[in-house]
Amino acid sequence: MHENLTSRERILKALSHEETDRVPLDLGGTHDSSIVVEGYERLKAYFGIESQTEIMQRMTRAAVLDEAVLRKLGIDTRAIILGSPTRGLAAELGPRAYRDMWGVERVHPEGGYYYDQRSAPLAGPITVVDVARYPWPDPEDPGLLNGMRERLDWIRSQTEAAAVLTLPAPFVHLTQFVRGFEGWYTDFILGADVLEALFDAVLEITLRIAERELERFGAEVDVVRCGDDLGSQTGLQVSYDHYRRYIKPRHARFFRRVRELTPAKLMFHSCGSIVDILDDLVEIGVDIINPVQVTARGMDPVVLKKKYAGKLVFWGGTDSQKTMPFGTVADIRKMVEGLIETLGRGGGYVFSSCHNIQPDVSAEKVIAMFAQAREYVPSWKQQ
Secondary structure (H helix, E strand, O other): OOOOOOHHHHHHHHHOOOOOOOOOEOOOOOOOOOEEHHHHHHHHHHHOOOOOOEEEEOOOOEEEOOHHHHHHHOOOEEEEOOOOOOOOOOEEOOOOEEEOOOOOEEEOOOOOOOOEEOOOOOOOOOOHHHHHHOOOOOOOOHHHHOOHHHHHHHHHHHOOOEEEEEOOOOOHHHHHHHHOHHHHHHHHHHOHHHHHHHHHHHHHHHHHHHHHHHHHHOOOOOEEEEEOOOEOOOOEOOOHHHHHHHHHHHHHHHHHHHHHHOOOEEEEEOOOOOHHHHHHHHHOOOOEEEOOOOOOOOOOHHHHHHHHOOOOEEEEEOOOOOHHHHOOHHHHHHHHHHHHHHHOOOOOEEEEOOOOEOOOOOHHHHHHHHHHHHHOOOHHHHO
């Protein structure tokens, strides 16, 4: 049954809620399912691979994975990521600091793993006029699509993997960074006019970038991915009423346009506890939830699978807070088996780390985790 599936076939069947020969695997298919540079260097050393590590996302220092590593681990996905802007606010600010295209400055502290935010350009008291006058990025910047056609053609000609296209974050992440978190949260109560102006200004830009991507590549890719973190460890970052009033309609607009421009499945990334809005996400067109943070409130994989089988694909699911950094290899193998038994039945599951694998997870654990996911035969196939 399902003998000799290619990686692409395996992914597409799982995303259509069909049984596959084995659970599909993702590592590095998105910049939220990769591995931080220091951990990746150890993984390459384990395999004896010598190469210059490229960065997929600078802020989190998520690595671009070498094809040799992906093949050794049996990974079924390949990433297509946005290029870099050629004009606007983006600039290098020194050996360990930069300003991104949105005007947000970040610095990589000595001994740290990530780039920390050190400025929010629209922090403090602002008006709708300030939002309108801000030097926003140009969505027509040719650099943003640079290299994407070549990457897609390479995936199709040199691999049998599924192509995952990264779209911009719609507006939540980006407005938090530009406004600053304090102002962003208080605007829901004290400055809704500013909040909505900011949301709409960013959404117009990200939607146009997504349209440009999808007009060129939407008919050829297998998965399109975007993300806006809406959850915390214990619940939504904002009240459900605020989500429904300010966020959901704008996400619905973004997702609706995506679905008009591509037949690919739509993956939405949000960390934390988002159980309270899963029905909303299904309603507005989401096919796949990532990273499935099972340690957050209400994100029990048993409950999620029972309620959303056939409605949502789950992509991720590992315990990145306890088991992966602190558990033994045996603990990790047991975790993998539990996820496949729970989420894998009937398709609708892609195994991946819950967010990027962190530097405190050894190469031996990473290799054991993906080996177990490749090789484990779930109980319903043993009968």
